[in-house]
Amino acid sequence: MTAPSLHSIRPCLEGAIPAVMATCASDGTPNVAYISQVVYVDEGHVALSFQFFNKTRANILAHPQASVLVLDPVTARFYRLHLRYLRTETHGPLFESMKARLAGIASHSGMAEVFRLKGSDVYAVEHIDAIDGEGLPPPPCRTGLLHRLRQCSERMAACTGLDELLQTALACLREALGIAHAMVLLLDAPAQRLYTVASCGYATSGVGSEIALGHGVIGVAARENTPVRINHMAHAALYSHAMRSSLQAGSADGPALAPGTEIPYPGLPEPHSQLAVPMVAAGRVLGVLFVESARDMAFDFEDEDLLVALAGHLGAAIDLLQAAPDSSEAPPAPAAAPAPAVGGAPVRVRHYASNDSIFIDGDYLIKGVAGAIFWKLLRDYTQAGRTDFTNRELRLDPSIRLPDVADNLEARLLLLQRRLQENAPPMRIEKTGRGRLRLCVACPVLLEEQAG
Structure with a gap:
């Protein structure tokens, strides 16, 4: 039987069920431990969360071979990954994405103060074994995703103005993809902030609300230019509701103004799933497309892939509309006479x-x-x-x-x-x-x- 590919078992790498990792010391003594995250990097590599300098870590540094047992949360089938340790990353997109996801897992299990990501350990996948045993039938394949993406792309390509484009993108999320809560934020690079320009599914639009670069799943996705996906309820300060800091003491925005100067952020009060995808054009991050849900495990890797493609199209369209010339006509001359008189209280x-x-x-x-x-x-x-x-x-x-x-x-x-x-x-x-x-x-x- 042909060994399964890493891509074919991606549902096992969603973080729903902890994996079991086996390592061996230099003297041959085995060690088995639970691991919080096994993350898909590409078809030949995974990343494991490095949280504690424990026996597992010592074994890997001495003998860089490991096996990891993962479980498909839907079919209950087990797979064993044979891994070879390559390196540890302590910054960058992979680390930040895993850090955000771990915060969601930790807060969901009441371990927010215990789970701290020290690094992302990258491993080469040398072989995958399917473990014998009966499992449940796989879920029906999701069909028509590419066709729905094509429909969204065609609708967005027909837009001739920014407002029309943003409303069309949100309508596509609702109607074609069944995503009820979403927002689009653009990056103000000099101010190192993102500001909301459109949203759907919330009691208030939140247009004008701000998120600092690097804060929350939205800020991290923009800063690191990488999708960030959390599928558990997150209470951690940096990863649940992005904390707005425009009026904090000592901010560069100026004086401490009266209460009410902050536009409320429109997010769900208790999000259980969040996905933030950067919008990129010509290698430049323009903003973030953000979706969320009150359900656990609402967005899988296929949703992430689809949203990355959609955000890429949206970013290119925004960039094109903003680069278009305003008008070939000369600007109007100032009015020679005052504007028509108006009445009422000033x-x-x-x-x-x-x-x-x-x-x-x-x-x-x-x-x-x-x-x-x-x-x-x-x-x-x-x-x-x-x-x-x-x-x-x-x-x-x-x-x-x-x-x-x-x-x-x-x-x-x-x-x-x-x-x-x-x-x-x-x-x-x-x-x-x-x-x-x-x-x-x-x-x-x-x-x-x-x-x-």
Whole structure:
């Protein structure tokens, strides 16, 4: 009988059931121990979690051969992997992904303070034995995944604007893949943060909520440019709900503002499965596609492969839309006369220059680049009566401080537009054409500038 391939037994490597590892000391004394993770690296390699400097570790360093017994959680069939130790990785995508997954396993079993990953031990798989014995019938094969991916790809390829693209991607997750809770976050590289630009399945959209690079499954996926998947409920601080730190004491964002300046993160209160996949274009991480579920083991390696392909298409489409020229026409001239008079009680808009945060009648709206854009629009409106603007002039305005590369202007404008829609102040932003927008104001505006 042909030996099974590592790929064919990938369900055994999902971490649902601990594996059993056998090693041998230099004097021939055997040792058997449970191992938390056996992770698929490629068709010829696995990685094992190195957590304790114990007898198993000492044996491997002295005699780099081991056998590992793994169990398929669905068919209850056993397989024995014959391994040869190659190296230990203590940083990088593989280590960070295993560290995140171990945190989920540890918190699920109440061992969060005990399980600490010291390294990812990489082994060559020399042979695999299928252990004799009766098992359960395998589950029916999942069919049509490639066709569903094709459908999603075709729908996304037809999109001509960023908002349409993001909503289409989320609709594909819901309708074609049955994923109810998802969000798309883009990377603000200078600020080392990711910000939510679209979501589905949550009570609030969370558009504008931020996650620091390296925090949570989302932040780790972006920092390490690797998918991160957890299939157990995770309470560990770094891997359950990504902790937002934009208003922590001593942050670079400026003064400690009043409570309510943080846009709530829209995640599930008790996620049991999470998968974060980086969106990459031309070797550059643009953001993260994130999905989660209230069920254990909701996403397997096939889901991960599918989401990686989808995120790659989404990243390329975002990059292409952002690189497209705004308009071949010249920007409109400033209005010669003030904007039409409006009535009603005036709205007070306060701007904090230290982090470009905007408050409307005391309620927080937005900060950062999106806040700087809104402040520029309001200044031009109150000083010169302007209501029509172009993306090109916003890009050239030094007060907005857009980065030189990958400015994400369309995403910032979309974020600002969504925040105005959700907070419903007497002002809004409308697109009037490719690379063009209009500021609509329904009452007088009083601007207040705060330096700190």
